[in-house]
Every structure is written in C-alpha cells, then in structure tokens.
Amino acid sequence: MARHHVSTTVNGEPVDFLCETQQTLLDVLRDELRLTGSKEGCSSGDCGACSVTIDGRLVCSCLVLGVEAEGHEIETIEGMAEGEALHPLQQKFLEEAALQCGFCTPGFLVAGKALLDRNLNPTETEVRYWLAGNLCRCTGYDKIVRAVMDTAAEMRGA
Amino acid sequence: MTAIQFETPTSVDDAVAALAKANGNGRVLAGGTDLLVQMRAGMVRPGLVVDVKGISEMVSIEKTGDGFVVGASVSGAELGEHDELKAAWPGVVEAMELVGSTQIQGRASLGGNLCNGSPAADSVPAMIAAGGVCLIAGPNGRREAPVEDIVTGPGKTSLANGEIVVAFRFPNRPAHSGDAYLRFIPRTEMDIAVVGAGVSLTLDDGGTCTDARVSLGAVAPTPLLVADGAKALIGSKIDDGALEKLAAAASAACNPIDDKRGTIEYRTQVAGVLARRAAQIAADRARSN
Numbered sequence: 426m427a428r429h430h431v432s433t434t435v436n437g438e439p440v441d442f443l444c445e446t447q448q449t450l451l452d453v454l455r456d457e458l459r460l461t462g463s464k465e466g467c468s469s470g471d472c473g474a475c476s477v478t479i480d481g482r483l484v485c486s487c488l489v490l491g492v493e494a495e496g497h498e499i500e501t502i503e504g505m506a507e508g509e510a511l512h513p514l515q516q517k518f519l520e521e522a523a524l525q526c527g528f529c530t531p532g533f534l535v536a537g538k539a540l541l542d543r544n545l546n547p548t549e550t551e552v553r554y555w556l557a558g559n560l561c562r563c564t565g566y567d568k569i570v571r572a573v574m575d576t577a578a579e580m581r582g583a
Numbered sequence: 584m585t586a587i588q589f590e591t592p593t594s595v596d597d598a599v600a601a602l603a604k605a606n607g608n609g610r611v612l613a614g615g616t617d618l619l620v621q622m623r624a625g626m627v628r629p630g631l632v633v634d635v636k637g638i639s640e641m642v643s644i645e646k647t648g649d650g651f652v653v654g655a656s657v658s659g660a661e662l663g664e665h666d667e668l669k670a671a672w673p674g675v676v677e678a679m680e681l682v683g684s685t686q687i688q689g690r691a692s693l694g695g696n697l698c699n700g701s702p703a704a705d706s707v708p709a710m711i712a713a714g715g716v717c718l719i720a721g722p723n724g725r726r727e728a729p730v731e732d733i734v735t736g737p738g739k740t741s742l743a744n745g746e747i748v749v750a751f752r753f754p755n756r757p758a759h760s761g762d763a764y765l766r767f768i769p770r771t772e773m774d775i776a777v778v779g780a781g782v783s784l785t786l787d788d789g790g791t792c793t794d795a796r797v798s799l800g801a802v803a804p805t806p807l808l809v810a811d812g813a814k815a816l817i818g819s820k821i822d823d824g825a826l827e828k829l830a831a832a833a834s835a836a837c838n839p840i841d842d843k844r845g846t847i848e849y850r851t852q853v854a855g856v857l858a859r860r861a862a863q864i865a866a867d868r869a870r871s872n
Contacts, residue, residue, distance in 0.1 A: 429589060445586060445587070446586065446587035446588065446589040446632055447587055447622060449619065468623055469620045469623070470616055470619075470620065470683070470684075470686065470687055471773075473684065473686055476686055479689075482658075482660065482689040483685050483686050483689050484686050484689040484690055485686040485687070485690075487619070488614075488615050488616050488619045488620070488686075488687075488690060489615060489619075489690070490589070490612070490615065490619070490632070490634075492589050492634075493612075493615075493634060493636075495591075536685065536686070539685075540685075554685075554772060555685050556685075557684050557685070557772040557773050558683065558684020558685055558686045558687065558773060559684075
C-alpha cells in the first residue's frame with residue numbers, strides 16, 4: 426500500500442507529509458518534518474519528552490499515529506517562541522536554571538504552557554500533578570515547578 | 584512485512600464492516616495509549632487499524648431520558664470537563680481521571696480502558712459499581728451487555744470477533760445516590776492499581792441504604808462485582824457494623840496475585856479498607872443530594 430498522504434497544520438503552518446500507518450506523530454515530526462525539538466525518551470507515554478498539543482490538547486506524540494494528524498492543529502516546542510522572542514515560560518526556565526541536561530525541557534515547556542493557557546493561577550499542587558507525566562532524571566523538579574509558578578505570577582501581572 | 588492498513592470510518596456500520604473484512608486481524612484505535620505501546624513492543628501486529636474517533640456517537644456525551652450515554656472513545660480529559668456527568672457520576676469520572684498523566688488523559692478513553700482487559704483498569708470497577716451498560720456493535724448487529732460481563736481474564740474480553748464497544752449507558756439515579764472510586768498505589772500519581780474499589784449506593788429519605796453495588800479491581804484475574812459487599816450495605820445506615828461487614832466481604836472476594844506491587848495478603852487486606860472508605864465517600868455524596 427502506498428504511504429498515507431496527510432495534510433495538517435504544524436505551528437500554524439499548513440504541512441503535508443507521507444507516512445506509514447505505524448509511524449507515530451513523533452516519528453513524523455522528527456524524521457519527516459525535521460522538527461527535532463520533541464524528544465524520544467521512552468516511546469511508551471511515560472516520560473513526556475515528546476509532548477505536543479493537538480487542537481490545544483496536551484498529548485504524547487509517541488502515542489499518536491502520524492496519520493491521525495490529518496485535519497488537526499499540532500503545536501510543538503518549535504512554535505513556542507515568536508521569532509526571537511521567547512515565551513515567558515522559556516525565559517523563566519533560563520533565568521531560574523530550570524534545566525540541567527535539557528532533554529526533558531521541550532516536553533516540560535510544552536506541558537507547562539498548556540497548563541498556563543488554561544489556568545494562570547495554579548497552585549503548586551496543581552502544577553505538580555499537571556507535570557507528573559514529564560520525567561526529569563537530573564531531578565530538577567523544584568526549579569521547574571518554581572519556574573512555572575513564577576511565570577504564572579508574571580503573566581497575570583502579580 | 585505487508586503494510587498496516589488504516590481506516591477512519593465516520594459511522595459505526597462502516598467501522599464494523601472494515602473490521603469484518605480484516606478477519607480478526609483488525610484493531611480499534613481510540614486513544615491509542617495501550618494499542619500503540621503494544622504495537623511498538625511487537626505484542627500485537629494488526630493488519631488493519633480502525634480509528635473510531637471520526638464516529639460522532641463514539642466521541643460524544645449525551646444526556647437522554649434514560650441517563651447518560653458516554654461515547655467509548657471520549658477522552659478522560661473531556662469526561663473531567665463535563666460538569667453534568669461529573670455531578671451525576673463523580674466516581675466514574677474520578678476513576679478515569681486517575682489513569683495516567685495529563686498527556687494520557689488527553690487521549691485515553693473508557694472504552695479503551697475496558698477493552699484492553701487489564702484486571703487493574705481504574706475506570707472499570709467504577710463503571711461496574713455504577714451499573715454501566717455497554718452498547719456493542721458487531722457483524723451480527725447491536726447488543727447490550729453489563730460492563731462486568733466484558734473482561735474474562737487478563738487481556739481477554741467476551742467481545743466476539745469484530746465487535747466494538749460503541750458507548751456506555753449510565754442510568755438515571757434516584758435522589759440520595761452517590762458513587763466513589765478509590766485506588767491504592769505506593770505513590771500519588773502515574774502508577775497501576777495495587778487495589779481499586781468502586782461503590783455506588785442509594786439511600787432513602789431516612790438514610791437507610793436501599794441499593795448498592797460494590798466492585799473491586801486488581802485483586803483477581805478480572806474486575807469483580809462483589810454481591811456480598813452490596814448485601815452488607817443494603818438495609819443499613821452505612822454505619823460501622825455495615826462497613827465492617829462490607830470490608831470482610833470485599834476481602835473474602837479477593838483472589839489476587841503476588842507481584843512487585845503487592846502480596847496476596849496485602850491486597851486482600853487493602854481491598855477491605857478501600858471498599859469501606861469508598862462506601863463512606865459514596866454515602867456522604869448520597870446524603871448531600
């Protein structure tokens with residue numbers, strides 16, 4: 426069978442690609458579209474390094490088939506900054522050193538932004554539960570949680 | 584290796600027809616949080632994947648005269664955002680919301696959680712306690728079956744070849760009804776149940792229990808409907824004596840495995856404790872409506 430022709434939107438841009446059924450959205454993003462910001466950690470939905478949003482809903486792109494992207498709007502880490510201007514959460518991660526090796530960082534940023542898009546006044550508990558599906562094996566969770574809390578405060582003008 | 588076919592039907596009939604052509608080698612794709620992991624691990628090698636999320640009755644929540652009809656592929660996140668369903672069946676919604684992370688919640692569904700056939704699936708005891716009924720479609724037409732009739736063993740279901748769970752129906756409930764689900768895991772998030780307990784009950788105006796259903800997960804090869812647990816509650820005011828009998832009935836129903844998550848003795852003990860606590864929460868909810 427010929428590969429599937431998929432028309433979708435990635436970071437606001439119309440995109441077409443070809444893929445086989447078993448290729449995940451993560452495979453397609455990284456290998457076909459060369460958007461390598463989304464990372465492959467576990468490939469089983471446990472680590473969150475491949476987090477993207479589909480129609481605004483946070484998902485693991487390793488647990489989505491590439492063909493399922495047809496007609497949907499995908500947002501990846503590459504779409505988070507506007508040109509050279511970092512998203513406030515990216516800026517805060519830098520200022521507060523909320524990363525060590527950086528492998529989990531794109532997933533944390535995409536997941537953290539998805540939370541802030543819904544709730545600019547989360548409690549620390551809400552932040553920790555929301556990010557429970559993102560693993561950082563350098564164990565930098567406290568700084569990450571603090572950066573999300575501080576970004577929320579900044580964005581609501583507190 | 585031949586290529587895996589992929590179809591996106593927009594009706595249940597088309598989905599059933601597509602699966603029938605695959606001669607048992609087709610798999611339904613809802614949220615994919617189990618299927619994609621199994622495909623990647625080589626545990627399943629389907630010839631056809633049928634994405635059912637284009638079928639409106641499988642992805643919508645309807646309030647009907649009989650109660651709620653919840654599409655089998657509605658995501659956990661969408662269940663949690665449905666205030667009316669959450670008010671009517673808080674136990675069912677909170678059970679589904681315990682499954683996985685925020686990312687998993689964006690995709691995982693009640694239908695997938697049931698049809699994956701895990702004895703430890705969180706939403707299943709809650710649905711069994713709630714008296715949930717599966718609306719099933721297959722090559723021989725439509726049928727209905729209570730949720731407790733579906734899982735027959737780890738990874739195994741009573742669904743015939745080519746059958747799909749389309750939706751779940753949860754009945755209307757009398758005043759003073761409530762349900763609850765509790766899960767025990769060694770951490771607070773992102774783990775698989777050591778024990779799960781779902782309780783749904785109805786009280787009369789005087790606070791006496793007139794109806795109850797009790798279900799346990801992760802303590803036997805399938806989720807259990809514990810009839811003796813319900814008997815312990817019905818006719819009581821959910822007092823300590825009744826809760827004690829419920830706990831004993833829940834522990835007696837257990838037939839668990841020993842594994843890294845818990846020993847047989849531990850699971851058996853915890854099942855009683857969780858059933859008792861879930862019944863207390865369900866009763867508190869019932870008294871407040």
